[in-house]
Amino acid sequence: MNTVFGIHGGIHPPEEKALSNPGTILDAGIPPTLVLPLSQHIGKPSNLEVGVGEHVLGGQLLAAADGLVSVPLHAPTSGTVTAIEPRPVPHPSGMENICLELSCDGRAQWLDTSGFANWTEEKPEVLVEAIRAAGIAGMGGAGFPTAVKLLAPQRAPMHTLIINGTECEPYITADDTLMQVEAACIVEGAEILAHILGVERILFGVEDNKPAALAAMKAAADGAGRPCEVMAFPTKYPSGGEKQLIEILTGKQVPTGGLPADLGIVCQNPGTAVAVRDAICDGKPLTDRLVTLTGRALARPGNYRVRLGTPIEYLLQVAGFEPKENRRLIHGGPMMGFALESSSVPVVKTTNCILVPTEQELPTPPPAQACIRCGLCAEACPASLLPQQLYWYARARDQEQLERHHLSDCIECGACSWVCPSHIPLVQYYRAAKGMIADSKAEKVRSDRSRGRFEARQERLEHETAAREAQRAARRAAAQKKAAEGGAEDPVAAAIARAKAKKEAAANESDPS
Ligand code: SF4
């Protein structure tokens, strides 16, 4: 049994996990219409492969990946494509994105699919390609294309795969449920990932507030074909941050600006492991996911199997929404989630929870007061940052100081905001500051590129001018050399003589005498 380690900071908000009855999977059914954004992952949006009016089968490719950092999109059921247009998508800014609307025919007809008969005999690159083709993006919330993460061994040799079953965010129980119900699939998915990465060691990290999931995972891991260890550790938010979990399970710290791969470690989510198993063993693309529908404004909270593209307003009906009780819808949990501007947005590959609280349950935060420099935020920060300093620099839009104070290490966990007695929405400032820095870096890349293009053009023009000048000089020198040798008439003198003769001939013709 390995020792577990502690992390700096952290908090203990009310868990509220029992509300969604973890351990049971409910079926959300097929809505009349699905809305499928072409961008449900980090990277370039996928490229459409179907048009309006086309009938498709479940599992059929709707949009292909556009480059390495992109994933394809597949039909979650059979139906007809009825629109392709911008629609609101789940995003803190309430932005719109190109979406494909699928009118479901209710027949749920699927393409025939099959997986690898024995994946242990397949080369890693073949399996990575199958994972890419299945459209899998990290299901813990980040949405990074899984196939790209599996290229980590190109960066450094890998030795450990961690399956992150922490799910430390209050209210959410989708991973807990998956671990209780589909532990064997998670373990098989983890073994496939370990085979691809060439690692011998698999660690499953689970907080000790999930005893049923721990028991199920231990039983499943006992039957695995390679060393697997299920590690329980004390419940504390946000132990599920990738860097925090690595420190808890291994005692090692991912350096600032670094990646787990720099330590020879890759982390994956239990849902991603199941999606990998389904793609490799059954040839099934990612078309649905487990979503926790919870909050006291729902009569039937629970963990629902939901087809991607299902509008949240449909799910609210399924879960018995009581509108009088509710003021806001939250995509994700109360700590890291964001308020949705519209219930028409669909479930996407990164949707792990829809929180529908009553006003009494999760009151609207009071107005922010001035910072009293109490330092509680720094004590709570799991990344050992100075949140109040970051807050000042974010307000001042001081990019240099924000970078010097390691804003990029902020995992946006919200622990600082949660403890702040002045109710300052600190994370919102950090998100805006990160956006500002990303925009300014993108702008610098754009201006560096156009400066590079301008300089290359100037250089080419100078080369061409110099080459033309050199040719002229060479011709002049050759002519002068010839004239000096007396071997040929001077071309300039000859041209003058020809012009003179022509003029005299014209004068003679016009003189009748
Ligand atoms: S917790 Fe709030 S009030 Fe206290 S130092 Fe941090 S930002 Fe200021």
Ligand code: SF4
């Ligand atoms: S949101 Fe960022 S600054 Fe605040 S506690 Fe979390 S990691 Fe630290």
